[in-house]
Structure formats: C-alpha cells, structure tokens
Amino acid sequence: MAHIVGVLALDGVVPFDLSIPCEVFGRAEARNGTPFYDVRVCGEAPEIRARPFGVRPPYGLDALSSADTLVIPGIEDPLRPVAPVVLDCIARAWAAGARVASICSGAFVLAATGLLDGRRATTHWLAAGDLAARYPAVAVDPNTLFVDEGRIITSAGAAAGLDMCLHLVRRDLGQAAAAHAARIAVAPLDRDGGQAQFIRHEPPRTTASLAPVLEWLLANVDRPLGVAAMARRAGMSERTFARRFQEQTGTTPKQWFLSARIRRGQELLEGGGASVDAVALASGFTSPVTFRASFRRLIGIGPAAYRARFSAGR
Structure with missing residues (x-):
C-alpha cells in the first residue's frame, strides 16, 4: 500500500x-x-x-x-x-x-x-x-x-x-x-540539514566554481585526501580554498568529504553483499570502527541495521 x-x-x-x-x-x-x-x-x-x-x-x-x-x-x-x-x-x-x-x-x-x-x-x-x-x-x-x-x-x-x-x-x-x-529533479543530494542557509553565490568573474573539484572528490572518496590535496586540485591556497568551499557549499571541505564517504557507504550497503569492513575500506575509511561511528552519527543507525532496512534483497 x-x-x-x-x-x-x-x-x-x-x-x-x-x-x-x-x-x-x-x-x-x-x-x-x-x-x-x-x-x-x-x-x-x-x-x-x-x-x-x-x-x-x-x-x-x-x-x-x-x-x-x-x-x-x-x-x-x-x-x-x-x-x-x-x-x-x-x-x-x-x-x-x-x-x-x-x-x-x-x-x-x-x-x-x-x-x-x-x-x-x-x-x-x-x-x-x-x-x-x-x-x-x-x-x-x-x-x-x-x-x-x-x-x-x-x-x-x-x-x-x-x-x-x-x-x-x-x-x-x-x-x-x-x-x-x-x-x-536535477538537484544535488550533497546538502544535509546542518549546512547553513547563508550560502553565497558570487559572480563567476570573482569566484571560480568548485563543481569540477566536487566531482573529482566524489570519484575519489576511497582515497586519503586532505584539505591540502583538495586545494592543490583547485589551484588555490588552503585558506582560499576553505573560504571558497564554505561560500559555495555552506560547509567545510572535511565535513563535506566525510558526508560523501558515508553516502558511498550507503550505496554499497544497499547494493551488494560485501562485509561492513569491506564497505568501510571502499568508502575511504582506514578503520571499520571509525566508519561505524561516523555512519551512526550521520545516519542515526549503524551500517548493519541500515543494510537490513535498505538492501536490494530486502
């Protein structure tokens, strides 16, 4: 029904x-x-x-x-x-x-x-x-x-x-x-409730779009990328990159990348039979314990419970 x-x-x-x-x-x-x-x-x-x-x-x-x-x-x-x-x-x-x-x-x-x-x-x-x-x-x-x-x-x-x-x-x-x-809906799925309302969208002539960098990050969530590597990819200093990132997404690079990794974990838990430890590694976490803790904090339930609720075989 x-x-x-x-x-x-x-x-x-x-x-x-x-x-x-x-x-x-x-x-x-x-x-x-x-x-x-x-x-x-x-x-x-x-x-x-x-x-x-x-x-x-x-x-x-x-x-x-x-x-x-x-x-x-x-x-x-x-x-x-x-x-x-x-x-x-x-x-x-x-x-x-x-x-x-x-x-x-x-x-x-x-x-x-x-x-x-x-x-x-x-x-x-x-x-x-x-x-x-x-x-x-x-x-x-x-x-x-x-x-x-x-x-x-x-x-x-x-x-x-x-x-x-x-x-x-x-x-x-x-x-x-x-x-x-x-x-x-041709809409982004990478904005969560904790992001700010006051996202500034500056004219292209003064603020370069970070869309290519965001796409690159999504394609590399399994890599150990820090803010320094992200800034190099964007061709900016770390301070400038962090400021532009906040302006354009409403959150920090670290928090955005963590959310992207958790969402990759959600997709893997829904679509396959890999163990939670394997999903953690494929989502960029070196420690399954850290993955479980981060997953529960952002999603509200643990990875195993999430799989039981949303797996393809359900």
Missing part, C-alpha cells in the same frame, strides 16, 4: 513550495519500479489563491486524516491567522501517527498548532526572527537548511524544501532512491 503524502494548500500558498513535495514524492519509486508515495494536494477551500493564479485541489481537508506524511508549504503572509479547522486537521493527523513537515513559512502554521513547542525548528532566515518572537516556546535555528526532529521536520525557504523532501525519501527508501529522485 502506497505511503500517502498529504500536501496542505492554504490560501496564499507559495507556488514553488507547493510544487516541491508534489514533484519529489510523486516521482520516487520503490525498488520494483512502482510508485512508493501517493501524493494528495488538500485544500482549505475548493479554490486556493497562489499568487498569480488559482489552484483547485482535488482533495479537501478531511483527506489529511489518512496521510502518513503531512507537508505544509509556505504561505505569503505567515502572520495571517490560520483557520481553527486547519489547525484541528493538522493536530488530528499528528494524533493519528502522521509525520509532519513544513517548508519555509509553513513553520508558522505548524507552530500555531503547538506541536513545535519545546522543539528545535527552522524557517526562512528572513522570517526566523518573527517566528521566534511569535512562538517563544520554539527553539528557532535560522542557520540550517532543515531540522529533523523525528516525526516533525521543518525546512528553510526555497531550495531547502527540496533538500528536506529528498532527505525524507532517503529516510524512507534509502540512498539509491533519494539519488534517483535528485537526478529526476
């Missing part, structure tokens, strides 16, 4: 935010090629205003009660009061066991239910101050792309919503399925 994703369409919904879960979840497939998700756009009214056009959602709010995952896209005016019937539907979906996620200013709608009280959450950095002031019981973090609190996930604005949805696909179906969904 398909995993139902209910996408809440409120009046004044941000069109881009509304489209993200529809595209990402709508194109994700299980290993046998069948759609894993059943995406249902649920409107608070028969017709929803979405900036330059109107949307006629095929489902009403009552459909949210059967959702396994409820996604709340951003709205144009986050300070506008939310109808009590909407808040009640979200609360009932949560009580029924649904996973609830918000994109951008959708965090204001989620916070209005009280479900974010005592939890860490994020939203677009421009609105983070308003969210913190309006809901002081929420621990607002304006510096991350998304925050995963288990059954409650919040993301920053725009492309961060794409990062969050791909992250949820990876949680549900594994690294290979998330990578496939990212390729369909």
Whole structure:
C-alpha cells in the first residue's frame, strides 16, 4: 500500500513550495519500479489563491486524516491567522501517527498548532526572527537548511524544501532512491540539514566554481585526501580554498568529504553483499570502527541495521 503524502494548500500558498513535495514524492519509486508515495494536494477551500493564479485541489481537508506524511508549504503572509479547522486537521493527523513537515513559512502554521513547542525548528532566515518572537516556546535555528526532529521536520525557504523532501525519501527508501529522485529533479543530494542557509553565490568573474573539484572528490572518496590535496586540485591556497568551499557549499571541505564517504557507504550497503569492513575500506575509511561511528552519527543507525532496512534483497 502506497505511503500517502498529504500536501496542505492554504490560501496564499507559495507556488514553488507547493510544487516541491508534489514533484519529489510523486516521482520516487520503490525498488520494483512502482510508485512508493501517493501524493494528495488538500485544500482549505475548493479554490486556493497562489499568487498569480488559482489552484483547485482535488482533495479537501478531511483527506489529511489518512496521510502518513503531512507537508505544509509556505504561505505569503505567515502572520495571517490560520483557520481553527486547519489547525484541528493538522493536530488530528499528528494524533493519528502522521509525520509532519513544513517548508519555509509553513513553520508558522505548524507552530500555531503547538506541536513545535519545546522543539528545535527552522524557517526562512528572513522570517526566523518573527517566528521566534511569535512562538517563544520554539527553539528557532535560522542557520540550517532543515531540522529533523523525528516525526516533525521543518525546512528553510526555497531550495531547502527540496533538500528536506529528498532527505525524507532517503529516510524512507534509502540512498539509491533519494539519488534517483535528485537526478529526476536535477538537484544535488550533497546538502544535509546542518549546512547553513547563508550560502553565497558570487559572480563567476570573482569566484571560480568548485563543481569540477566536487566531482573529482566524489570519484575519489576511497582515497586519503586532505584539505591540502583538495586545494592543490583547485589551484588555490588552503585558506582560499576553505573560504571558497564554505561560500559555495555552506560547509567545510572535511565535513563535506566525510558526508560523501558515508553516502558511498550507503550505496554499497544497499547494493551488494560485501562485509561492513569491506564497505568501510571502499568508502575511504582506514578503520571499520571509525566508519561505524561516523555512519551512526550521520545516519542515526549503524551500517548493519541500515543494510537490513535498505538492501536490494530486502
């Protein structure tokens, strides 16, 4: 039975935010090629205003009660009061066991239910101050792309919503399925929730793109490459390279390369029968103990448990 994703369409919904879960979840497939998700756009009214056009959602709010995952896209005016019937539907979906996620200013709608009280959450950095002031019981973090609190996930604005949805696909179906969904969306899969919102994209004439270096690193995750070797490949000093890397990716070279190695380990665990020790070596770790510890810290479970959940033979 398909995993139902209910996408809440409120009046004044941000069109881009509304489209993200529809595209990402709508194109994700299980290993046998069948759609894993059943995406249902649920409107608070028969017709929803979405900036330059109107949307006629095929489902009403009552459909949210059967959702396994409820996604709340951003709205144009986050300070506008939310109808009590909407808040009640979200609360009932949560009580029924649904996973609830918000994109951008959708965090204001989620916070209005009280479900974010005592939890860490994020939203677009421009609105983070308003969210913190309006809901002081929420621990607002304006510096991350998304925050995963288990059954409650919040993301920053725009492309961060794409990062969050791909992250949820990876949680549900594994690294290979998330990578496939990212390729369909022509989006990177190498940004995790801990990366900063404040990624600067400078003009090409002043900042050379590090894309060729990143591709080279992905092809050489099994090699013992330090920042000095990366900087030489980029033709920069270590200090300049580290600064440009932070500007263009939002994280450090060391952390990015560690995440790339862990993702290589995920792919190997999903697709083959090699031992965990062999996977560790193929992923660039000289010590299987270090691999296991790093894997658990970044993914949340150990390599053996991950294989049991996502292996091709499952």
